[in-house]
Amino acid sequence: MSHTNKKVPKRRFEEFSNTDDWEQRMLGDISNVTKLAGFEFTKYVNYSDKGKIIALRGLNVKNGNLILDEVKYIDKSDFSKLKRSKLFKGDILFTYVGTVGELAVVPEDDKYYLAPNVASIRMNKGLDTIFISQMMNNRLFYNRVISPLIATSSQPALSMENVRKFALNLPQVEEQRRIGMFFKQFNNTIALHQRKLEKIKALKTAYLSEMFPAERETKPKRRFAGFTDDWEQCKLGELAKITMGQSPEGVNYTDNPRDYVLVQGNADMQNGHVVPRVWTKQITKTAKKGDIILSVRAPVGDVGKTNYDVVLGRGVSALEGNEFIFQLLSKMKAENYWFKYSTGSTFESINSNEIKEAIVSVPEKQEQMKIGAFFKQLDSTITIHQRKLKKLQNIKKAYLNEMFI
Known part of the structure; x- marks a missing residue:
């Protein structure tokens, strides 16, 4: 019988390469x-x-x-x-x-x-x-x-x-056990990386809670050396320029990457970044590369940076902000800050005034930069772990497809 007709998987452990068909x-x-x-x-x-x-x-x-x-x-x-x-x-x-x-x-x-x-x-x-x-x-x-x-x-x-x-x-039971053990070890490696990722995400959540003041307080629990001044309260609209989205006509949506990237809501953001999913030929409200995108419809408060010039749909707003503002918005999301504006509504949403009038606490510029740089580094570490985990999951998927019939 030729090899092409044999009932065997594409990938096999060497010691079983000449054994019986499955x-x-x-x-x-x-x-x-x-x-x-x-x-x-x-x-x-x-x-x-x-x-x-x-x-x-x-x-x-x-x-x-x-x-x-x-x-x-x-x-x-x-x-x-x-x-x-x-x-x-x-x-x-x-x-x-x-x-x-x-x-x-x-x-x-x-x-x-x-x-x-x-x-x-x-x-x-x-x-x-x-x-x-x-x-x-x-x-x-x-x-x-x-x-x-x-x-x-x-x-x-x-x-x-x-x-x-x-x-x-x-296959014969010896080959079953060999494949079973291989995937058991692979699953353990994936679980280990999953735990590492969860641990560092939990660490970030804890730091967000401690490095920004609690409600009605003027100083955070944890600070960099040399900073002692009270944080000042201001409106989010005073801290950053805010642009509310306006969806282009649906007939202008495309899947052509040469058109304008359209951001409509949290589905277009992943792990704190805009991920192109839909494009449009029509320009309405726009945001520039480096701006911060905030989802204003269910779920409210998701936040992501954009590495592209984008067209803003109705489900998002954009803020011209720095790393500190991005992390401040991340903290507001983690603590369900926007929830109070959307309770009782059948469709969760926040409007332009609610965003602009949101009261936030802000330190002096130098401390903002320090905090922003610290969290940016933490986010980079999280991204590295996410990529490693994704890579392992993809390798496992390939092995599953090749090691079974």
Whole structure:
């Protein structure tokens, strides 16, 4: 058989390059797939906000991980009637209603049970759970295997019968384990970079809180040496020239980078910078390269610098400001400053007067420059970590596409 007809992935570990073709198996033949029946849930499960035993719901399963920010405990339930839904270390969780196809692997015994809308996939002995979960958590697998089986209705859903029909291409168990271990280590590296990024973002939030005065105070908690004067209060409109956006006609929107970059709202900003997404042939209100863009419609207060001359849509305003003003606006966003202007409204927005009349505290020019330079350096470090993380995620995506069939 020629290599082109062999059922093997594009990329393979050297030691398995001459081994057998991968074999296609149905998930139902190599695992036990189950869910919690509705009557079991209503009859025997008692939810509470405290406890030790967690019922895992759809919102707890995302991007290959357990997300335990919001959990329900079921310590007072009748466990004698819930044997089918008890979860063990290595079980694969799979969401089958609403957002279909999210996965996670149960990390330990005696702590988790199934809630409705999440299925349990318990692999037969001799199969590598990490290998299987990585294969199933890939976008290509979703498009090829999961999506065609989803029932089309008002709410997307999969029956357990259809979950059991998933066709998986499997190598021998030694190769499964090797691939599983490779992705486990890769995931650990990604998680490490994610934690580093979250740590430095939290550090920035703490510094923003301490290096700008609290409300009704005239001095910040933390300062550079040599600065002791009170900060002065002024209106934001006195500190920087503000231009409110005015959307051009929709017929003039283009996808041609030779036209004018259009900024319409927070969707056009990412990580504190404008990211070109839509262009326009028509000039209305404009902002120059280096200006600060502030979103004035839901969500209000997002802020980004622009590295382009841009046309301002109705959802944004522009400020001619320096690095200090950018960080001041970042702090206002972090502390939900603009929220008070938009409560009670069905569509969150702020107007020109509310921006211009906003009362802010400002130090002398030298201290502004010091603070601006400090936070600019911190933002650069955050950007480096974001790029590293994105690069790792892209490499993993490429490996997933090449190391599975």
